[in-house]
Amino acid sequence: MLQMSVKKILSIVLLLAFFLSTAQAALRVEITKGVDGAVPIAVVPFELTGNAVNTANVSDIVALDLQRSGKFLPIEKNKLIATPKDLEEVNYKLWRIAGIDHLVIGKLKVIKPNQYEVSFRLIDVFKGAQVLGYQFAANDSSLRGISHHISDLIYEKITGQKGAFDTKVAYVTVERKQGVQPSYKLQVADTDGYNPQTVLNSTQPIMSPSWSPDGNRLAYVSFEKRKPEIYIQNLYSQQRDKVTSFKGINGAPVWSPDGKKIALTLSKKGNPDIYILTLATKKLKQITKHWGIDTEPSWTPDGSELVFTSSRTGKPQIYRVSASGGSAKRVTFEGRYNASPEISKDGKTLIFIQGEGNVFKVASMDLQTGYVQALTDGPLDESPSFSPNGSMILYASTDKFKGVLAAVSTDGRFKQKLVLSEGDVREPTWGPFRK
């Protein structure tokens, strides 16, 4: 799993290999670019009591989450100066001298098989006091989720920003084997790549998953009937509805922020244009009418406008248009290939794919100043989407030409790759906060 690829990654500042003993999902997390300003934090291995077999390692999950955020630098386990289990055991002076601001301690108690009690305490070393502490009941299927929830609580307490570890990501995987039909899967997994669930399985392409704002449903494109059609599937009830099946393209569905509409691309009149479908009434409204390609709509956070990709000047560039239609205004001017736009929740930043020659990178634009910054190195980066707290951008990248999930901090200073063992991964999209 770790293999020699390590040497080949040029910008490695840190490398962290992470294995799950139960091996439900073989994956590797690589921090490919670290940050100098990351806050040192000591996550002491939790005290384990009772007879635990193949139990998720809560403190390891928490440490990796915090590290994956780019804002924390967890101390390696073998370099911890002490391993306190209880508040009374903490020698504040010792940690202060070591320059550690925050300390996480905790316990995992096995009450009986598949029944656990998890507790943790976040300690502010300089205050010399606990600033956060919780206890949870858990079982095998909930333990990883609770671990991510603990990470969220710690992250929010220290940074003041809501954590997004205990959320889901959706993505498409493709496996091609000689002599058999390719296998396309729409999957939903934890943000660290664990617990992948297959939502749809097909021998024909699946594209463009989009989360409903409540996190219960996905809209996506499936070619299962040998033509593209848009479906909405409830992840919990599994109810699935075909939303559009017009002649030509049925593509790029994106939920409106209020969850009532879907913006999409149709070519039923011959040319790809942007439409808005009101879900309750099935009313369809054409938003763009142009001889060029108009596709990849994405909503502004207030739902009043759409940004989209258009080839109306010959090459793909990003435009914005009122969600009630009208004339479109060009947004990107730098570079010959700008596509796949998404606007941050605060409405200030546009992220997109910028292509130059054979290199396609994730880039961001400050919508107030127009300043454009490349956030990744390419060469085949695609499908950027914001984390629900806006701190990270999830995108599809390649690792020796294998499609992998990757994430970069919004400022481009911190990068990571999530390499799943199964097939090529593409079109990741980060789900909303849990309600």
Added chain:
Amino acid sequence: MKLIKLVSALMLAGLLAACSPENVKDGDDAAADNNQQSQNTDGAQTGGINGDGTAGGTALGGATVSYEKSAINDVNNVLAEKVIYFDFDSDQISAEYQELIAHHGKYLAANPDMSVRLEGHADERGSREYNVALAHRRAQSVRRLVLFEGVNAEQVTIISYGEEKPVALGHDDEAWRLNRRVELVYEAR
């Protein structure tokens, strides 16, 4: 309160875990494949009935030019070439393919009981939905030239796969060149 939230979140997680994947019926695809096979068989059979595959002439390049119904399955006929290639981010048909597309148009005009599905494709570079739109326009470009020969519009359908169905799995100029294409897939109507 947080605990309640967490518990409900976990219940959802449990439900999610309980979800079994919704399997798309393989039948559709299998059926589609069978069609393709039977379509070829039909073509061959029809050719046998027509018997005469020699009508038309011989192109200077050596390929036969025939618009007999069976000619579509004749490997020596000019119609044997059923893939049109494109430049990067372009839906323009280069001069070398215009004549080939005209042959296909003439064939369809001569055989109104045949139809063609134009399958548009793109290389892996750039964004996926843009590539779907681009490949759709490539197929449209081919369609326009085909219809120019007096073909009934109902004989020509379009499907765009974007970059989702590459024929070459490499990641270099040669693989990309082969993947930027429109395939003409014939069917008896």
